[in-house]
Amino acid sequence: MIYDNILEAMGGTPLIRLNHMPEPESAQVLVKFEGLNVGGSIKTRTAYNMIKDAEEKGLIGEDTIIVEPTSGNQGIGLALVGAVRGYQTKIIMPDSVSEERRKLVEHYGAEVILIHDDGNIGACIEECLQTALSMAKQDSRVFVPQQFENPANPAVHRSQTGIEILEQVNGPIHGFCSGIGTGGTITGVGETIREKNPDMEIWAVEPEHAAILSGGSIGTHLQMGIGDGLIPEILNQQIYNEVCIITDEEALSTSKRLAAEEGIMCGISSGTNVAAALKLAKKLGKGKTVVTILPDTAERYFSTPLFE
Ligand code: PMP
Numbered sequence: 185m186i187y188d189n190i191l192e193a194m195g196g197t198p199l200i201r202l203n204h205m206p207e208p209e210s211a212q213v214l215v216k217f218e219g220l221n222v223g224g225s226i227k228t229r230t231a232y233n234m235i236k237d238a239e240e241k242g243l244i245g246e247d248t249i250i251v252e253p254t255s256g257n258q259g260i261g262l263a264l265v266g267a268v269r270g271y272q273t274k275i276i277m278p279d280s281v282s283e284e285r286r287k288l289v290e291h292y293g294a295e296v297i298l299i300h301d302d303g304n305i306g307a308c309i310e311e312c313l314q315t316a317l318s319m320a321k322q323d324s325r326v327f328v329p330q331q332f333e334n335p336a337n338p339a340v341h342r343s344q345t346g347i348e349i350l351e352q353v354n355g356p357i358h359g360f361c362s363g364i365g366t367g368g369t370i371t372g373v374g375e376t377i378r379e380k381n382p383d384m385e386i387w388a389v390e391p392e393h394a395a396i397l398s399g400g401s402i403g404t405h406l407q408m409g410i411g412d413g414l415i416p417e418i419l420n421q422q423i424y425n426e427v428c429i430i431t432d433e434e435a436l437s438t439s440k441r442l443a444a445e446e447g448i449m450c451g452i453s454s455g456t457n458v459a460a461a462l463k464l465a466k467k468l469g470k471g472k473t474v475v476t477i478l479p480d481t482a483e484r485y486f487s488t489p490l491f492e
Contacts, residue, residue: 189268191232194222195344199352199475204445205438205458211358211465211472215458216349219450219481223264224288226345226479230368231261233340234329235269244327249274251319251326253312255305255365256285257409257480258331263292274319276312278305281408284484305394306402306413331366333417341372349373349475350380359474361387361428361460363410363453364397367419369477374423377475385468388424389460392431397421406432406489409453409479428460435459436490443482452490454478 187193197220202213218226238244250273252262259275266273273294277286280301289296299315301308313330320326331337349357357377362370374386390396393403394411402413407430415421439455442448454477461476468474485491 190222191265191268194228194232195348197221199349202446205441206462206465209470211468211474213461213465214353214473214475215478217448217478219478223261224481225257225260226369226477227257227261228264229340229344230331230337231258231265234334234336235265237336238327247325248327249325251316251328253309253316255309255409255412256281260285260288263289263294266294267292276315278308278312282485283487288484303404304402305404309412335418337366337368338372338418341369342376346373346376349377353473353475356473357381357384357475358468358472359385359464361389361457361464361476363389363456364419365410365412367416371418371420371423375420385464386424387426387428387460387464389428389430389456392429395429397427398429407435407453407456410456428463430456430459439490449482450478451480451482451485
């Protein structure tokens, strides 16, 4: 089979059973490894869908400049989509994101605009957004997909990611958990799989120092891609039963264990998700099934504490 372009090869990522990490009396834990997706993360799905949606609605054309504020993977995804579809792309990101993310965006031929993060990631993300919006005001060619409020973001997780999980498990799912960046994943996947498993338990997962759904305050943390310090517009706050807080140490050590014990090279927020999934699996017990997402690959974290 020949794909017309790299975007056509997207999705269909594997669902993998963890064999060594769950405790003996726990539910089985299945992980959907988006690090193997086109572009190395789950965010190529949302990038492609937001651009396709804008093309279909006639919102963008040949001379469009895509500008997006993002803490990383969405920028890499949009830069990739921009390269394939021929759009000039500019990504605005906090200077605290890993150097690898910045370089990957540039490698896809997009421009990076850095905004200084002085330790308040929420304020920095807001400044990234305001910069993008003022660029759009000044230049009518600028299109800002706005992943935090674009319905095409959760939509692709309903129609693709969630459906893939249902087909791959091909049986009851008792638990699902996911960290929240834009909330697209937990909203879209959660809605699709809960429809078939109405009694299942869904946990939202937050970094300890950005536990905003739990009423906590925002500080710096290492779980890049989640815990941006705001409650996103597209997040369905009714979809989760509980909020689980994960420390940076838990996220890092769990991600390292995934590589060393299961042979799965994934990012830090994958460690966050699996740390929570192991707790949920312990709670639900033997014979049950827990699913979570590994949003990206470890290879964009060489310069971070994940590799210390
Ligand atoms: N992990 C990583 C590494 C990410 O880049 C993102 C996207 N920001 C997420 C998790 C969270 O995904 P979502 O935006 O769908 O909530």
